[in-house]
Every structure is written in structure tokens, then in C-alpha cells.
Amino acid sequence: MGPDVTWYIVLSAFLFTIGSMGVLLRRSPLIVLLSLEIMLNSANLALIGFARHLGQTDGQVFALAVMAVAASEVVVGLGLIVALHRSNVDLDVDKLTTLRG
Amino acid sequence: MGDALVWLVWFVAAFGCLGSGVAVISFSNPFYSAIALIGNLASLAVLYLLLSAEFLAAAQVLVYAGAVMVMFLFVIAYIGRDADAPFAGGPSWMAIAAVVAAGAILVDVVVAVGLSAGGRLSGEADIEAAFGGPAEVGQVFLTDHLLAFEITSIVLLVAAVGGVILGSEARKRAAAR
Numbered sequence: 338m339g340p341d342v343t344w345y346i347v348l349s350a351f352l353f354t355i356g357s358m359g360v361l362l363r364r365s366p367l368i369v370l371l372s373l374e375i376m377l378n379s380a381n382l383a384l385i386g387f388a389r390h391l392g393q394t395d396g397q398v399f400a401l402a403v404m405a406v407a408a409s410e411v412v413v414g415l416g417l418i419v420a421l422h423r424s425n426v427d428l429d430v431d432k433l434t435t436l437r438g
Numbered sequence: 439m440g441d442a443l444v445w446l447v448w449f450v451a452a453f454g455c456l457g458s459g460v461a462v463i464s465f466s467n468p469f470y471s472a473i474a475l476i477g478n479l480a481s482l483a484v485l486y487l488l489l490s491a492e493f494l495a496a497a498q499v500l501v502y503a504g505a506v507m508v509m510f511l512f513v514i515a516y517i518g519r520d521a522d523a524p525f526a527g528g529p530s531w532m533a534i535a536a537v538v539a540a541g542a543i544l545v546d547v548v549v550a551v552g553l554s555a556g557g558r559l560s561g562e563a564d565i566e567a568a569f570g571g572p573a574e575v576g577q578v579f580l581t582d583h584l585l586a587f588e589i590t591s592i593v594l595l596v597a598a599v600g601g602v603i604l605g606s607e608a609r610k611r612a613a614a615r
Contacts, residue, residue: 339444339488343559348452348485350547352459354540359463361536367468367514371475374506375459378482381494389489389570392563394578397491397570398586401579404501405590409597411506415513416604422517424611 345386352379364429366421370414377407448488454481472510479503491570 352375359372381400388396421428454477461474479502486495551559568574579587 339441340448341559341562346551347548348455350544351456353547354544355456355459355463357543358537358540361540362533363463365468368463368471371462371471374475375462375478378479382482382485385486385489385491385494390559390562392565394569394574397494397575398579398583400494401497401575402586402590404497405594408501408506409593411509412597412601415509416601419513419516420604420607428517
């Protein structure tokens with residue numbers, strides 16, 4: 338008997354924590370996006386683990402949809418980063434205060 | 439595969455996953471972070487194979503480790519030296535609070551899953567050989583979850599149009615300056 342779903346859920350929780358630490362601790366928007374990818378992938382791991390546990394394919398379908406949404410998010414995020422770079426704004430999430438009221 | 443071999447593969451993939459995840463958030467050069475994330479995604483694909491999600495493991499390697507990461511590397515190469523950024527500034531209590539908040543999320547998830555699942559998480563359902571193959575995933579995606587499929591395609595279209603608009607706006611503004 339291989340590792341059961343509990344092992345995968347704990348691993349997914351650790352990955353999610355690593356990703357959230359990246360989002361909270363880093364200033365570069367590029368690394369914040371990379372950490373977001375880690376968080377999305379940890380959610381995917383939990384979904385696929387539960388799909389295997391229940392023997393139903395629905396969790397895998399949901400993980401596929403999450404992958405597509407993550408790809409769209411990367412397109413928009415990278416577009417924003419390139420736009421910031423072209424308008425000579427510092428790539429630092431602490432300094433992006435244009436929308437601050 | 440013998441049980442010992444499954445456990446061995448699981449531990450190698452899990453520690454590869456966690457180690458490359460820590461590497462992603464600790465390199466100061468985003469280029470190395472992106473390379474580390476490729477390792478993270480590849481070890482996740484191994485875990486998907488252990489969960490008999492063959493189609494998703496293939497999609498993970500093709501879509502994530504292939505397309506998305508190449509896009510990241512192109513942007514990092516385009517931005518060049520400006521991409522380097524140190525850890526968050528501000529007083530150190532902010533960093534400590536961030537670590538505490540992340541640890542609280544971890545405890546929260548483990549306690550919530552442990553309490554709500556109780557002992558029901560042991561054991562696995564029996565599956566057929568077709569489980570997780572492209573045929574079965576496609577069958578479920580295009581019948582039971584057709585609405586999700588359509589919405590996903592619209593989200594992808596909107597993201598593509600948004601990316602083009604963001605790019606052309608930035609070009610116009612750069613030309614005007």
C-alpha cells in the first residue's frame with residue numbers, strides 16, 4: 338500500500354505555506370507570480386489526491402480548469418510587469434502606489 | 439511496483455517539491471527562481487503519476503513546465519537586470535509577521551482537514567485502468583462539466599485579449615515619451 342491521501346494533503350499544505358511566504362516576503366512582482374504558481378499547484382495536488390481517494394475523475398477535471406486559469410493569470414501578470422518596465426517604474430510591489438487613495 | 443519503491447519515489451518527489459519550492463522563494467535572481475519552479479512542477483508531475491492521473495501529469499509538463507515557464511523566462515530575459523529584487527523591506531517585525539501568518543495557514547489547513555475528515559481518509563477507492571487517462575478526463579469534462587469548459591475557454595480568450603491590450607498600451611506610451 339503506497340502513501341494514502343493524508344500524505345498528499347499534508348504535502349499540499351506545506352507547499353501552500355511556502356508559496357504564501359513567497360508572496361508575503363518578496364518584493365519582486367516576478368517572484369510573487371512564481372509563488373502564486375506554487376500555491377495554485379498545491380491546490381491542484383490536493384484536488385488530484387482527493388480524486389484518487391474517491392475514485393472519481395471530477396477532481397482531475399477541476400485541476401485542469403485551475404491550470405487554464407493559472408495560464409491566463411500568468412499572461413495578464415506578465416503583461417502588467419512588462420508594461421511597468423516600459424513606463425520606467427521600479428519593479429517593487431512596495432513602491433507601486435499609483436492606485437493608493 | 440513494489441510498495442517500498444512507491445514510497446521511495448514518493449519521498450524523492452515530495453522532498454524535491456518542497457526543496458525547489460523553498461529555492462523559488464529564496465533566490466534573489468528571478469531567473470534561478472524560475473528554473474527552480476520548473477523542478478517543482480516536474481516533481482509534482484511525478485506525484486500526479488503516482489496518483490494515476492496520467493493525463494494531468496502530461497498536461498503539467500506540457501502546459502506549465504513547457505509553455506508557462508518559457509513565457510516567464512522570456513520576460514525575465516527581456517527585463518534583464520531590473521528583475522533582481524531583495525527580500526521585502528520595512529521593519530523586521532513585518533517579515534516575522536509574514537512567517538507567522540504563513541505558519542498559521544499551515545496549522546489551519548492541517549487541523550481543519552484532520553478534524554473534518556477524522557479517520558475517513560485512510561484507504562483508497564478501487565479504480566479501473568482507464569482512470570485518469572485522456573479518454574475518461576475528456577468524457578467527464580465535455581459532458582458533466584461542459585459549462586466549466588466553456589467558461590474556461592472564455593477566460594483564456596479574455597486573458598489573451600488583455601495581454602495584447604496591455605502590451606500595445608505600454609508600447610504607445612513608450613513611443614510618446
